[in-house]
Amino acid sequence: MAKEAANNLVETSDYIGHHLVNLTFGWCEKTSSWGFAHHQQDISKSLDSACDVSEMGFWAFHMDTIFMSVFLGVLVFGFFGLINRSAKKGTPGKLQNFVEFVHEFIGSAVSSGYHGTSKIVAPLAFASCLWILSWNLMDLLPVEMANFFGQAGSGINYFKILPTADLNAPLALAAVVMVLVTYFSINTHGLGGFLKELFIIPLGPLEFISFVSKHVALALRLYGNLFAGEMIFILIAIMFGQFFMSFSQTLWFLPGLIMNLAWALFHILIVALQAYIFMMLTIAYLNLASTKH
Amino acid sequence: MNINATFFAELIAFCIFVFITYRYIWPSMASVLEERRKEIDEGLQAASESKRQLEEAKEESSRVIDAAKSEASTLINQAGSRADQLIDEAKEQAAEEAKKIKDTAESDIAQSTNKAKETLKEELSVLVVAGASKILNKEIDESANKEIVDQLIKEL
16 A cells, blocks of 8 residues: 555656656767757666766757747747738738737837837837747646657657746746846946946945846746646646546546636636736836936 | 756747847838828828818808899899889879870860861851841851951850
8 A cells, every 4th residue: 555655656756757857959978979868767768878867967958948939939920920911901800900909019018118219129028928928828738738749659758848837948038138128227327327236326236136136036937937837737637647547536537627627717817917927027127227217 | 947058049049039020020010000090090081071071062052052042032022023113114104195095085175176166166157147148138248347257256
């Protein structure tokens, strides 16, 4: 009995661990070559030629994150570009209406939040909001789907379809925002003024810490929300898994179904809200950086 | 928390997407919207302009109708007064004519009366002379006695 419970526990942690591993391509010290990493629970770890994920250093790429984010970006921005290209002068179609609604929505958010003159803010807000939204929407796909298709077809065992749950992606966005904020600040206050604001006025080096941490927080907020959401989906999925494992767990089916539905519905809110918050904070930071005070 | 080179890949991808949005997507969306806004604005202006024109045309037409009405009424009035005038003139003319006819008749009557009187006088003078000559049995020299006879006639 105890052994069975322990077995279950190992299986569960395996399952969670499996879902948290990216498809990693990187430099392996052990073999001095580039290659796909394998995970410790992987059956194919007998292959000596490849490294473990944890053994790979900084020079590794999460191929699933990169692929999904670029794919979604091409999809979203391609959609907007195509609709724009085919935009007619007369009465707009339904898609054209949708595109214009998005444009108006983001345009009004920018014009109410940002009072500078830079032309980059609106496109930046547009790109970040829609890209993040498209990432986050991947969270609503069933957690098991990618693995199911992966194992059935391509032999790719690890594939995380949610780029937001990989800290690299939100951090990259926040880094771009930080660079722009720095550039705007130097533009308005001059290099000396900016440095003085960072290190001297009014609380000394604390200002620098707050400057860095607010951008890190921008990334972590997005990452944390979506990672936690993904995690809860995984936990609910385990509940479903119990249903298949033994007959005595059949009772979990209905609560699992209800919880999955409830969390998915609630998550729609988070998905849109986090993208919106990221956009609004970006606008606010850039506005703050470009106003004299 | 495994931060690795994926960060740079995402960074580059984001920069590219922002650039595409900045260069192509956002301006074209803005220009389409701006064009539509202009079009709608023009349409609204044209609508209000034509409304104004309609209003003007209505005013004009009612003004024309009013003018026509007043003209018609003055014409009717004129015609009425003209008719009255004609009737009056005709009456006057008739009265004049009647008076003329009456005058002519009166003068005719007076003339014929006078003529008759003259004739009677002459005849009377002849008769008188004849009578006197019968009475006197002798011829009265008419020329000798003419003075007396004329005197007589005058006295008649």
